Amino acid sequence: MSDPRSASTRLGILLSTVRYEERRLLSELDRRGIPVARLDPRTMSFGPGDTEELKGMTVLNREISSQRAALAGESLEAFGARTVNDAAAIRVCGNKWSTYLRLRQDGVPTPTTLLAPTPEAGRAAVAALGYPAVIKPLSASWGNRVSLITDQYAAEAVLEHCAALPSAVARTVIVQEAVRPGSPDIRGIVVDGVCVGAITRSSSDWRNNVARGATVEQHAPDEEVHRLCVRAAAAVGATIAGVDLVERADGSHTVLEVNSRVEFQGFERATGVDVAARIVAAWTAEMIEVEEPV
Numbered sequence: 352m353s354d355p356r357s358a359s360t361r362l363g364i365l366l367s368t369v370r371y372e373e374r375r376l377l378s379e380l381d382r383r384g385i386p387v388a389r390l391d392p393r394t395m396s397f398g399p400g401d402t403e404e405l406k407g408m409t410v411l412n413r414e415i416s417s418q419r420a421a422l423a424g425e426s427l428e429a430f431g432a433r434t435v436n437d438a439a440a441i442r443v444c445g446n447k448w449s450t451y452l453r454l455r456q457d458g459v460p461t462p463t464t465l466l467a468p469t470p471e472a473g474r475a476a477v478a479a480l481g482y483p484a485v486i487k488p489l490s491a492s493w494g495n496r497v498s499l500i501t502d503q504y505a506a507e508a509v510l511e512h513c514a515a516l517p518s519a520v521a522r523t524v525i526v527q528e529a530v531r532p533g534s535p536d537i538r539g540i541v542v543d544g545v546c547v548g549a550i551t552r553s554s555s556d557w558r559n560n561v562a563r564g565a566t567v568e569q570h571a572p573d574e575e576v577h578r579l580c581v582r583a584a585a586a587v588g589a590t591i592a593g594v595d596l597v598e599r600a601d602g603s604h605t606v607l608e609v610n611s612r613v614e615f616q617g618f619e620r621a622t623g624v625d626v627a628a629r630i631v632a633a634w635t636a637e638m639i640e641v642e643e644p645v
């Protein structure tokens with residue numbers, strides 16, 4: 352590994368919003384005396400003259416918008432930067448159907464999921480899976496538009512609303528088997544092939560997102576959960592991953608989704624694990640040694 356403090360190696364962080372996580376990452380770099388360039392995807396056009404400095408930079412992708420994260424990640428790579436997570440992983444994780452396909456292909460347990468590009472397909476999918484079922488958009492976070500469908504009338508209402516949305520991507524949904532909806536779920540964090548810990552999330556809402564007010568506690572050490580988190584991260588090609596899982600009635604676990612720009616405030620508080628330090632270690636390990644001009 353190259354020395355991250357040397358002038359021949361450079362780090363960048365892609366972000367438009369500095370949240371708890373980015374503050375933690377920046378202060379960890381500061382503590383280690385490692386300089387970093389901030390790249391804001393809202394103002395990057397990648398025109399001639401803008402891109403020279405990107406060559407050889409190792410960029411951590413922390414952009415909050417999944418669309419901007421994917422576009423900027425792809426562009427950074429095209430102009431010679433290395434990205435963590437890379438653009439391919441960002442794209443897969445930004446689309447719940449793509450994620451499902453990768454998990455399934457790699458044999459990682461995940462709930463039965465059907466694609467519904469139209470309300471007709473949605474109705475057929477709900478009828479095939481039975482009630483309760485879950486309807487989700489392809490791309491969203493924090494539990495937004497994730498709907499628990501308990502009967503035919505709810506299915507019709509949600510599908511009708513989706514059909515009225517302005518873009519084909521927003522109109523397309525997935526329909527998923529509901530696994531003990533309303534019970535707590537699990538979030539594991541993987542950095543560089545290692546599951547650094549897991550938390551249990553509980554909420555008065557059936558969606559256990561911390562952003563919706565879920566409370567978190569450390570999940571008891573669990574080999575199976577750790578193994579599944581590592582396999583899920585590998586299936587989507589993510590170096591850094593937040594893996595959401597639920598437990599089935601028989602005690603086995605199944606993976607709901609993988610987050611490529613994971614939030615970890617609640618996780619750090621509940622587990623005491625220094626996620627920021629783990630991420631910085633993985634990120635700096637990816638740094639490119641650029642040859643000094645002679």
Ligand SMILES: Nc1ncnc2c1ncn2[C@@H]1O[C@H](COP(=O)(O)OP(=O)(O)O)[C@@H](O)[C@H]1O
Nearest residue numbers: 485491492493494495528529530532536558559
């Ligand atoms: N199939 C499911 N069965 C049971 N609970 C689910 C299911 N899908 C989602 N949930 C609940 O809803 C939350 C949000 O769903 P998720 O797929 O993780 O989307 P988001 O990207 O919005 O977080 C999950 O953390 C979980 O608590």
Ligand SMILES: [Mg+2]
Nearest residue numbers: 493494595608
């Ligand atoms: Mg989630």
